[in-house]
Amino acid sequence: MAPLVPMSQPWVEKYRPRQVKDVAHQEEVIRVLTNTLQTADLPHMLFYGPPGTGKTTTALAIAHQLYGPELYKSRVLELNASDDRGINVVRTKIKDFAAVAVGTTRKAGYPCPPYKIIILDEADSMTEDAQNALRRTMETYSKVTRFFFICNYISRIIEPLASRCAKFRFKPLSEEVMSSRIMHICNEEGLNLDSQALSTLSAISQGDLRRAITYLQSAARLFGSSISPTDLISVSGVIPEDVVKSLLAACRSGEFDVANKEVSNIIAEGYPVSQLMAQFLDVIVSTDDIPDEQKARICKKLGETDKCLVDGADEYLQLLDVASETIRALFNMPQTLVF
Amino acid sequence: MLWVDKYRPKTLDKVTVHDQVAQNLRKLVSEQDCPHLLFYGPSGSGKKTLILALIKQMFGAGAEKVKMENKTWKIDTGTRTLEIELAMLSSAHHVEMNPSDAGFQDRYVVQEVIKEMAKNRPIDAKGKRAFKVLVLNEVDKLSREAQHSLRRTMEKYSASCRLILCCNSSSKVTEAVRSRCLNVRVNAPSEDQIVQVLEFIGKKENLQLPAGFAARIAAQSNRNLRRAILFFETCKVQQYPFTSNQAAPPLDWEQYVSEISTDILTEQSPKRLYAVRQKFYELLVNCIPPESILKKLLAELLKKLDADLKHEICHWAAHYEHKMRLGSKAIFHLEAFVAKFMSIYKEFLVASFG
Numbered sequence: 001m002a003p004l005v006p007m008s009q010p011w012v013e014k015y016r017p018r019q020v021k022d023v024a025h026q027e028e029v030i031r032v033l034t035n036t037l038q039t040a041d042l043p044h045m046l047f048y049g050p051p052g053t054g055k056t057t058t059a060l061a062i063a064h065q066l067y068g069p070e071l072y073k074s075r076v077l078e079l080n081a082s083d084d085r086g087i088n089v090v091r092t093k094i095k096d097f098a099a100v101a102v103g104t105t106r107k108a109g110y111p112c113p114p115y116k117i118i119i120l121d122e123a124d125s126m127t128e129d130a131q132n133a134l135r136r137t138m139e140t141y142s143k144v145t146r147f148f149f150i151c152n153y154i155s156r157i158i159e160p161l162a163s164r165c166a167k168f169r170f171k172p173l174s175e176e177v178m179s180s181r182i183m184h185i186c187n188e189e190g191l192n193l194d195s196q197a198l199s200t201l202s203a204i205s206q207g208d209l210r211r212a213i214t215y216l217q218s219a220a221r222l223f224g225s226s227i228s229p230t231d232l233i234s235v236s237g238v239i240p241e242d243v244v245k246s247l248l249a250a251c252r253s254g255e256f257d258v259a260n261k262e263v264s265n266i267i268a269e270g271y272p273v274s275q276l277m278a279q280f281l282d283v284i285v286s287t288d289d290i291p292d293e294q295k296a297r298i299c300k301k302l303g304e305t306d307k308c309l310v311d312g313a314d315e316y317l318q319l320l321d322v323a324s325e326t327i328r329a330l331f332n333m334p335q336t337l338v339f
Numbered sequence: 340m341l342w343v344d345k346y347r348p349k350t351l352d353k354v355t356v357h358d359q360v361a362q363n364l365r366k367l368v369s370e371q372d373c374p375h376l377l378f379y380g381p382s383g384s385g386k387k388t389l390i391l392a393l394i395k396q397m398f399g400a401g402a403e404k405v406k407m408e409n410k411t412w413k414i415d416t417g418t419r420t421l422e423i424e425l426a427m428l429s430s431a432h433h434v435e436m437n438p439s440d441a442g443f444q445d446r447y448v449v450q451e452v453i454k455e456m457a458k459n460r461p462i463d464a465k466g467k468r469a470f471k472v473l474v475l476n477e478v479d480k481l482s483r484e485a486q487h488s489l490r491r492t493m494e495k496y497s498a499s500c501r502l503i504l505c506c507n508s509s510s511k512v513t514e515a516v517r518s519r520c521l522n523v524r525v526n527a528p529s530e531d532q533i534v535q536v537l538e539f540i541g542k543k544e545n546l547q548l549p550a551g552f553a554a555r556i557a558a559q560s561n562r563n564l565r566r567a568i569l570f571f572e573t574c575k576v577q578q579y580p581f582t583s584n585q586a587a588p589p590l591d592w593e594q595y596v597s598e599i600s601t602d603i604l605t606e607q608s609p610k611r612l613y614a615v616r617q618k619f620y621e622l623l624v625n626c627i628p629p630e631s632i633l634k635k636l637l638a639e640l641l642k643k644l645d646a647d648l649k650h651e652i653c654h655w656a657a658h659y660e661h662k663m664r665l666g667s668k669a670i671f672h673l674e675a676f677v678a679k680f681m682s683i684y685k686e687f688l689v690a691s692f693g
Contacts, residue, residue, distance in 0.1 A: 010374070010497065051515065080491045088418060125487055211518050218521045221370060222363050237509070237522045256649040260641065268527040268562045270380035274510035305657075313661040314630050315508050317637070321657035324650040333650070 011217045012210050015185055020061045023054045024209070025177040029168040033062050040066075040113035044138065044147045046162060048154040049170030052208030058170075059119050059148045066117070068110035075102065080121035090133040094118060098141040116145050123149040124156035131158045138164055172207030175199075182212060191216075192226040200229040204236045239271050244279045248287075251326040259323040263316065273315040277302055277322070290330070297329040298322075342572045343565055346540050351392045355536065356528045356564065357385055364389065364523075368396050375493055375502045377478075377517060379509040380525030383563030386505050389525065393503075394472055398432040405430045414447045423448055433472040439480035446485040449475075453492050456500045471500050478504045479511035486513045493519050533557040533567045540571065549583040556587055592627045593635055600639035607681035612674065619673050629669035633660050633676065640680065648687060655679050 017023050020033045029047070036042045047055040063076045077097045079089075097118065106112045120126070138147055138161075149165060151157055173181075179198055186193050193201075193216075205212035218235040219227045233240065243266065250262035266276065284290065284298050305318050328335070348354045351368075354361040367373050376393075378386040394402045405428045414421045423444050427436040434456065438445045456471050478486070493502060493516070504520060506512060528536070537553040556574070560567035570587035578585060589597075599618050602611060622632055637656040641649055655676060663672035 010494070013494070051518070121491070122487065125484075208518075214518055218374065221367055221374065221521070235521065237517070237524065256641075256646050256653075268381055270384065270524050270526045272379065272509040308657070308661040309510050311661060312511055312664045313657070314634065314664075315510060316634065317653070317657040317660045320653050324653050328650055333647075336651070 011185060012213050015213065016057050017061060018064065020058060020065060023058050023061065024181055025173050026054055026058065026170055029058060033058070036062070037065060037111060040111045042113065042146050044165040046149045046154070046157065046165035046167045047170060048151050048167070050172050050208065051152060052210035053170040053172060054209070055150045055170050056121055059150060063117050063119065066111055066113060068107050070107055071110070071112060075116045076119065077116070078119045078121065086127065087130045087133050090130045090137070094134070095137055098137055098145040101144050115143070117148060118145060119148045119150065121150045124151035124153050128158060131161055135160050173209050175202045178202050178207070178209060178212060181209060182216065185213065185216065189220065190225060191220055197227055197229045197232060200232050204232065204238050237272065237275060239276055239279055243271065244276065244283050247280065247323065248283055251323055252330060254327055254331055256324060256327065259327060260320060263320050263323050266319065267316045273319050274306065274309050276319070277306055294329045298326050301325040342540060343568045346543070346568070347388050348392055349395060351396050354389065354392060356532050357389060357525060360389060360523060360525065361392070364393050365396065368393065373397070373501055375504070375520040376523060377504045377509065377512065377520035378523045378525055379506050381527045381563070382507060383565040384525045384527040385564060386525045390474060390503055390505060394433050397472070402430050402432045412448060412451050414451055421447060433474060435474040435476070437476045438485065439477045443482060445481055446488050449485050450488055450492060453496055453500060470498070472503060473500055474503045474505065476505050479506035479508055483513070486516055490515045490519065527562040528564050530554070530557040530562065533560060533562070533564055536564065537567060537571055540568065546575065547580055549581050552581055552583070552585065559587055592622055592625065595622060596632060596635045597639045600636055603677055603681060604643060604684070607685040612678055612681065615677055616670070616674060619670055623670060629663060629673060630660055633663070633673060648683065651683055652680060
């Protein structure tokens with residue numbers, strides 16, 4: 001009989017804060033929500049900010065703290081992009097749920113305010129029609145229902161919805177906050193992480209705590225309990241510095257064929273080009289001996305190319321285009337050929 | 340059986356090219372718990388081989404008995420019922436499918452199949468793994484909605500189902516999905532590694548390889564191992580014993596594209612453009628992907644051009660390939676590229692030679 005293995009759980013879920021006060025680094029929203037816990041008074045909420053800053057966590061935590069495990073199922077409706085959220089769902093499911101009045105049954109230890117909560121996660125992927133259909137629903141049933149919208153880009157939420165909510169921006173996590181959280185997990189899991197690895201982890205995850213924890217777990221699975229910076233880089237998909245440097249070196253040579261060869265090499269190695277562009281940008285910007293005008297020209301090209309990649313254009317051709325434009329910029333060749 | 344299949348490593352121990360990756364995967368499996376995985380790398384680098392070997396390592400021989408079925412999914416969207424038919428390979432432990440074949444309805448397929456798998460969850464019999472594996476191919480071709488709908492589904496059903504995603508370029512997979520997986524980069528094997536593999540096959544098949552023969556095939560294969568092995572087998576069928584300067588014939592369509600490139604270099608006129616159109620149509624009806632045609636054409640042209648022109652041409656190639664992706668009919672954009680090239684080249688000729 002094999003030993004009973006505990007159900008494996010991603011650390012992201014395992015260490016998700018269960019209480020609002022445990023959410024790191026977002027003071028304003030926590031202050032408002034702890035108030036709510038005492039007064040049971042809650043406006044509609046709109047959380048926005050970059051991924052991995054605790055938006056969903058906060059929403060789930062407040063819902064759990066308000067209702068407790070028993071009432072949670074009947075009082076909270078959680079919808080995200082995995083569920084179908086077209087206009088039909090708004091008209092039927094959400095409306096039906098919102099319309100139901102709630103009793104005042106109380107469970108000991110929880111405030112159990114007399115309204116329900118609908119959490120719309122990843123709300124920026126809802127269609128505009130669906131958002132419009134929500135407007136009136138929100139107002140009509142505001143006595144018995146509160147809405148939580150969660151999104152990355154507030155500009156994708158239509159103005160009428162945004163103006164009905166209390167808006168909270170979630171800041172990217174600072175390095176210290178992130179480090180202390182990571183150290184906490186390392187202690188719990190019995191991992192060895194030196195300060196150098198810790199700063200690498202903060203650097204590659206760019207303020208996204210979920211990403212940092214995922215990297216940490218992947219590295220721990222692959223390399224055991226002591227983790228070095230290179231291990232972290234290899235699981236994160238960040239491209240090693242010298243690859244980016246050698247691309248720039250190839251461009252500096254001024255030879256198209258040299259650059260072409262380097263580009264084919266990078267594609268064959270399977271590095272993701274969008275990631276490469278981001279790092280190439282960093283290298284270009286931080287290089288001292290390239291004049292500003294040339295830098296600007298290269299950066300413009302990078303921007304255009306990024307859009308093309310998002311549209312699904314071929315990686316090889318786009319990277320080659322960037323390399324060729326970089327050569328032309330570095331050697332001050334004109335943008336278009338004039339004969 | 341083709342050599343490509345015959346000599347595909349069946350277990351992680353036998354993987355020779357990506358032994359480092361294989362070792363890491365073995366470690367993952369031995370730890371009983373396995374995260375979602377995302378394999379990415381150029382084609383012919385061994386992603387599929389690694390995935391199959393990994394599944395075998397997880398579940399033993401049971402995973403090898405696969406059956407192919409055409410399943411019809413009935414999906415209730417509220418207002419109407421959709422019927423989506425999709426081919427899938429399945430065994431007792433895993434299901435493999437290509438959701439992008441469902442076109443714009445891929446979103447429903449992804450949700451439905453994962454939910455169904457989660458429903459009839461395998462029972463934890465004798466310490467076996469209590470989850471199934473779903474292999475999704477070509478995730479980079481999934482629509483944005485489908486990728487979004489993967490996000491939460493992946494987390495929700497992670498107890499009963501592990502996803503293995505496989506794609507060529509991870510740029511086209513949304514950040515949200517990538518950050519939920521353990522990313523495994525599978526690089527194309529180097530030419531030396533290809534030579535080693537070819538020599539290994541040669542030994543197994545009792546073939547005499549003349550010196551430099553394997554290296555030549557490897558160079559021709561563009562670091563694509565599958566292609567190298569196919570070339571190798573073609574050579575074997577064509578002529579054995581091998582002669583010292585034998586080379587694999589280039590692929591038909593590649594030869595055809597290089598003909599096109601000579602065509603447009605020799606004459607730049609509307610008439611020639613019209614002639615080239617016929618050839619493009621010929622290639623397209625034979626199901627050669629348009630972006631491959633464009634890339635090959637660019638490579639052929641770059642061989643024969645001046646350095647200044649190269650920059651210009653590669654810019655326009657990238658430009659028209661992007662347009663092609665946005666548009667729906669490839670022939671327009673291929674033709675536009677050729678027309679653009681002709682005009683630039685003609686101008687260049689007039690300017691330099693009068």
